[in-house]
Amino acid sequence: MAFKEYRLGAAMVGGALGLSMTITIFMPSFDLRSAVSTKMALEKQLSAGFDIGFGYADPLLLGINRPITVDLETDPKTGAKLDPPVRAYVYKAGVPMPPNIRHPHDLGKGVQDLSESQGQISTVSGSNHSKGSQEGVVFTLALGEFNGEELTYIENASVTKGWTPDATLAAAGDKNTHLISKGKTEFVVQGCWWCHTLLPEQTQDWQAFGAPPYLGDFNGENPTAFGSDRKAPDILHVASRNSSREWMMMHFFNPRLVQVNSIMPRFDYLWGDKDAQGNTIDFDKWRAEYKEYSEGKRTYPPEVPDYAPDSEIRALIDWVLSLK
Numbered sequence: 001m002a003f004k005e006y007r008l009g010a011a012m013v014g015g016a017l018g019l020s021m022t023i024t025i026f027m028p029s030f031d032l033r034s035a036v037s038t039k040m041a042l043e044k045q046l047s048a049g050f051d052i053g054f055g056y057a058d059p060l061l062l063g064i065n066r067p068i069t070v071d072l073e074t075d076p077k078t079g080a081k082l083d084p085p086v087r088a089y090v091y092k093a094g095v096p097m098p099p100n101i102r103h104p105h106d107l108g109k110g111v112q113d114l115s116e117s118q119g120q121i122s123t124v125s126g127s128n129h130s131k132g133s134q135e136g137v138v139f140t141l142a143l144g145e146f147n148g149e150e151l152t153y154i155e156n157a158s159v160t161k162g163w164t165p166d167a168t169l170a171a172a173g174d175k176n177t178h179l180i181s182k183g184k185t186e187f188v189v190q191g192c193w194w195c196h197t198l199l200p201e202q203t204q205d206w207q208a209f210g211a212p213p214y215l216g217d218f219n220g221e222n223p224t225a226f227g228s229d230r231k232a233p234d235i236l237h238v239a240s241r242n243s244s245r246e247w248m249m250m251h252f253f254n255p256r257l258v259q260v261n262s263i264m265p266r267f268d269y270l271w272g273d274k275d276a277q278g279n280t281i282d283f284d285k286w287r288a289e290y291k292e293y294s295e296g297k298r299t300y301p302p303e304v305p306d307y308a309p310d311s312e313i314r315a316l317i318d319w320v321l322s323l324k
């Protein structure tokens with residue numbers, strides 16, 4: 001009797017193990033990489049580039065070796081006017097390629113086909129894509145048709161249009177240059193994700209913070225920066241409700257300038273030592289004047305200094321304003 005019970009138990013364990021193995025092997029759950037990349041996913045990965053979390057190209061997360069996003073009003077090669085402006089993603093020589101240039105299969109059906117046939121992405125030169133290409137590459141996004149469906153795909157504009165990284169950066173000028181990749185790293189490094197999410201997730205969110213992302217919006221994003229839990233507004237679409245650079249400057253320098261009881265910390269140290277004119281920023285003087293203002297001894301708060309073009313705050317604001 002006891003022997004039989006033992007056999008029954010063993011058969012049940014075997015059955016359960018077999019069933020779970022069958023499910024694991026023959027019925028895999030969905031694979032994120034099989035989701036077709038949306039336009040948002042392509043924008044995100046081209047502007048952020050390869051691995052903006054820990055990576056060997058930028059182990060200390062300093063925002064080096066990153067692509068640069070520009071808006072072009074003139075063609076870098078011919079000088080012809082571009083109306084509307086064209087967004088381009090500049091990878092200088094040696095900057096690691098975005099994930100799906102290295103693994104085009106993961107772009108998903110249709111987007112891969114168009115990016116390879118029309119967009120010429122497989123011609124990126126350089127044997128090792130993780131070290132970037134030898135001459136650098138400029139990418140753009142284009143619209144194409146695949147099986148009757150309209151899809152956005154990646155174009156290697158260095159091959160299709162002859163745009164070189166240097167000519168593209170020069171044609172855009174600093175005003176139309178956005179350091180989005182470096183700014184996204186700041187979101188990770190500064191710990192903004194302790195308070196902010198990049199994922200509107202509940203129905204009541206959608207009215208205030210915009211629509212939640214689709215599965216395909218994350219294709220090629222590494223790491224996905226969802227945020228942890230939420231103590232502050234979701235900022236996935238923040239630039240659609242507020243695209244004011246001045247407001248962002250005030251709010252980052254001292255959130256209490258625009259939101260009296262804000263719990264958000266000051267990020268004034270991201271300005272660095274010097275302002276846009278190269279003058280040393282006197283933080284002590286600023287805070288003393290701000291104290292007088294908050295005590296009612298001054299009518300206006302002190303002015304927030306203009307930031308230098310190579311400051312960390314410039315990159316952070318460039319990224320925030322790209323969140324449409």
Ligand code: HEC
Pocket residue numbers: 186187190191192193194195196231232233234235238241242255259261262263264265267316320
């Ligand atoms: C301690 C929590 C906290 C941290 C850390 C924090 N924030 Fe905030 N943030 C807030 C709160 C709360 C608000 C709502 C407005 C306010 O109170 O200032 C806000 C507002 C914002 C807004 C405007 C949102 C809107 O809906 O208009 C942006 C943009 C923003 N934060 C970006 C950042 C970035 C970037 C960082 C990291 C450098 C950061 N925040 C760090 C709490 C935080």
